[in-house]
Amino acid sequence: MDVFAPYEQADARNDQARQRADLCHRRLRAAVDMLMESADGRLLLRWLLQLSQCFCALEPAAFDGASAAHHLFFAEGRRFVGMQLLRLAQDADPGHLPRLIQTREDDDGI
Structure with a gap:
């Protein structure tokens, strides 16, 4: 019996959890990128920030x-x-935050 097996299994589970978390974070950043591409998406993000x-x-x-x-x-x-949410937008693209804070679209009636 390998006395180190439980530790190696724990390390493998931690690595798998870390990989799943990284994948989830990449998907969330991609979702923010997609929302930032449209005026409606930016409106949704601004609404969430306001709430x-x-x-x-x-x-x-x-x-x-x-x-x-x-x-x-x-x-x-x-x-x-x-x-x-602000941190996620910043991680996705540092240019998202200034565009999100700008309310010119809201002022134009969009």
Whole structure:
């Protein structure tokens, strides 16, 4: 019996998981590239960023008592999702972020 077999199997599972994660990340970057090619796709990404409120400051005075912590945790979780979307767009192509932040399309009524 090989005493190192469990360790080698664990390494193989880690390598497979890493490969699956890399494939998933490549597919997500490709999806962002596809969305950035169309005005409707950029509108969708902007809408998601607006919902995540990652560019908004939270006013702690708006919440009181024990529920303040719950609201803060929820808001930070929402912001985290928006920041991950921004990071994904940046990873896909560094030129995506300026195009996404530009709202000229929205101002033109598209």
